[in-house]
Amino acid sequence: MKKRKKMTQQRTLCTLLLCGSLTCMASACGSKPDSSDLSEANHAPSSMDETDSVQQSKDTGSEEGSKEENGQMTDSHTVGADEQAQDNNAAESDTTVSTFTSHIRVEMKQETEEKKAEDGTVYYTTSYTYPIIHIAEIVNGNDDAIAKINADIRSRVDSFLADTEIEEWAKEEYAYSLSEESEYPFFGYSHDMTFRVKRADNKVISFAITFQSYTGGAHGNYGTQGVNYNAKTGEIIAFSELSDDAGAFHEDTLAYHQALAKTEAYQMRMFPEDMLEDNSLESVLYADDAWYLSTSGLSFFSDPYALGPFASGTIEFTIPYDALSGMGFNENYTYADRFTRKLLSDTTNYFDLNGDGTEDSILFSTEVVAEKDDTYRTLLHLTINDTDFTTQCSETLSEHLSGYSWGELSAFDLNVDDNNTELVILSGKSEGEDYIYYSYFFRYTRDGSLLYLGKMKGDVMDPTITFSALE
Numbered sequence: 001m002k003k004r005k006k007m008t009q010q011r012t013l014c015t016l017l018l019c020g021s022l023t024c025m026a027s028a029c030g031s032k033p034d035s036s037d038l039s040e041a042n043h044a045p046s047s048m049d050e051t052d053s054v055q056q057s058k059d060t061g062s063e064e065g066s067k068e069e070n071g072q073m074t075d076s077h078t079v080g081a082d083e084q085a086q087d088n089n090a091a092e093s094d095t096t097v098s099t100f101t102s103h104i105r106v107e108m109k110q111e112t113e114e115k116k117a118e119d120g121t122v123y124y125t126t127s128y129t130y131p132i133i134h135i136a137e138i139v140n141g142n143d144d145a146i147a148k149i150n151a152d153i154r155s156r157v158d159s160f161l162a163d164t165e166i167e168e169w170a171k172e173e174y175a176y177s178l179s180e181e182s183e184y185p186f187f188g189y190s191h192d193m194t195f196r197v198k199r200a201d202n203k204v205i206s207f208a209i210t211f212q213s214y215t216g217g218a219h220g221n222y223g224t225q226g227v228n229y230n231a232k233t234g235e236i237i238a239f240s241e242l243s244d245d246a247g248a249f250h251e252d253t254l255a256y257h258q259a260l261a262k263t264e265a266y267q268m269r270m271f272p273e274d275m276l277e278d279n280s281l282e283s284v285l286y287a288d289d290a291w292y293l294s295t296s297g298l299s300f301f302s303d304p305y306a307l308g309p310f311a312s313g314t315i316e317f318t319i320p321y322d323a324l325s326g327m328g329f330n331e332n333y334t335y336a337d338r339f340t341r342k343l344l345s346d347t348t349n350y351f352d353l354n355g356d357g358t359e360d361s362i363l364f365s366t367e368v369v370a371e372k373d374d375t376y377r378t379l380l381h382l383t384i385n386d387t388d389f390t391t392q393c394s395e396t397l398s399e400h401l402s403g404y405s406w407g408e409l410s411a412f413d414l415n416v417d418d419n420n421t422e423l424v425i426l427s428g429k430s431e432g433e434d435y436i437y438y439s440y441f442f443r444y445t446r447d448g449s450l451l452y453l454g455k456m457k458g459d460v461m462d463p464t465i466t467f468s469a470l471e
Contacts, residue, residue, distance in 0.1 A: 092354075092445045095453050095470050098416045100337050104146075104200045104231065105134040106464045115167060117174055123186070124170040128193040130157050133205060148234030149205060153195070156209070156227075160193045166213055167191070173216065190214045198226075198294040200463045204237070204333055205229045206292045208301075223303040224314055226292030230332075239291065242298070243328040252327040254282055257300065257317045265346040269312040281307065285317060293333060295340040295463055296410075297321050318342065339413040339421060342461060351411055353384070353444040355419025360385055360444060362423070364409040382409065382423075382450075389450045410461055414441060414453070422453065424460050441470060 108131055115124040130153055135146045170189035177186035192212040199206040206228040214220035228237040243249035260266055261281055284290065284307055285300040292299055297320040304310040319327075321335050343349045343364060350359045363383040368376050381390045408426040420443055428437040439460035441453040454470030 092420065092443060093451060093453075094415065094418065095441075096415045096417075097468055097470070098338060098414070099466065099468060102201055103136040104202065104205065105136060106197050106200050106205075107132045107134060108195075108464075115170070121174065121186075122188050123174040124167045125188060125190045126161070126167070126192065127190075128157055128160060130154075130193070130195050131197065131207070133200075145230070145232055145234030149229045149231075152229075152234075152236070157193070160211075163191075166215060169215055187214075187216065189216070190220070197462060197464050198292050198299070199335070201335070201337060202231055203335075204293050205231050206294065208292055219310070221304070224301060225289040226299075226301070227289065228291075228293050237293075237333070239286070239288075242330050242333065244330070245328050249328055250286070253298070253300075253319060254286075256319050256323065257281060257285060260317055263347055265344060266315070268346070269315055270308045293335075294318070295335060295337065295461065296342050297335075298324055298329075338416055339411070340461060341411045343409045343411060345409070349411075351421060353411075353421050353423070354446045356446050362409075362411075382425075384444055384450065385448070387448065408461075412441070412460055420444075426459055426461075 108129060110127065110129045112125065112127040114122045116122050132153075133146050133149050135143055166189055173189070174186050176182055177184075190213065192210075194210045194212070196208045196210065197206075198208055206226070209225045209227060210222055211225075212220055212222040229235070230237050239250075240246040258281060261270065284302045290300055290302070297318050299316050299318040301314050301316045302308070303314060304312065307315050320341055321329070325334075343362060345364050346366060347363075349362045351362065352358060353360045353362070361384065363381070365381045365383065367379045367381060369379055370376055379390070381388055383389070410424045410426070412422050412424045414420070414422045423442045423444065425440045425442070426437060427440060428435055430436075436457065437459050438455045438457055440455045443451045443453055445451055456465075456467045456470055458465045460467075
């Protein structure tokens, strides 16, 4: 397994804001090759191997073993230029998936209950989706820890079900809707609770719990809570435990958030500063349940109306693990699996995607376009090193950038044994009565092309999803 240093560390935010555009690269776009074109074994020798081979030839003085061309020593036994190029192409189109064995398994349960009036009208619906944690093998005796976690999850579900306030409102409102005084039709009320897995390994099991309710009006409301469990003890992780110096950690993470909040992407979603007097960035993000540990890093979040309007949705502030390491983050909670990171939209991200030693700039942005019928639609753009691939790439990319008003882009290390880090676009479509999400994989090659590799069912950033091949 290659070292995690294979990815150039993301620049600090202040550096990010000062960086200019990179020079434009000519680019083409490819598509996933047939399996017969893939190679899993033929990789070009590393530069270190080539250097050692040349040095050995120089030491022996063998004319057959080495020769000088254009003032540079070359080795006649190394792979030829054409063959090496073929090997590089095979490596760039390889769709091998690294798998990580975990003894933690998360089973999701979903329940729905309806309350009906005497005339059969459903006036209230409640649904709840919650996890049951299983352990495949006993590690450090944490079978007791898993039992403790499951008990705490169940207690949260029971507390949710015991809250009948919205049900009572629904019952009263429906009765009122039947009276002559009522001016508006009645729509059934609802209350939902959903656990979403953010991380599940032998160190940390984390969830974002979303509560949604509809009690009439133009739209419902929702809020989120984060809960983080120590997988070895079953105890809830407190924010103060994330570092030995909790005060300094608080200051460092807050400074990171403050810098993020000044970027254009966040300014577009947040209230003006004069509207944040009562809900300061610090008071909102450092509430007891306003954070969780994910596969991307430490994520803080604010509910609608806290830092921005309802249309802005949940606003997340994520600090990657590589940045946390410089803030005194507790090693007991570090993430040792493959590299994954949800990328910020409308903000330039920097990574070495193709392993050439140079950071690539990645911008996932939106554009509002006016149509001939005076309507508007939102287009998504994927720009790498100043090349906009929206209209230059495969039909797959164009389809999932041109027809959607939302989108998520993530960096995902598909195969930890190569030097590439893939880009993944999350998109969904209706299949029968269900809406199914798919993750579409793209690789940015050394010649500046964007290669479509294939897709997998589900959100690849969900730590409970495992896959061994792309479709």
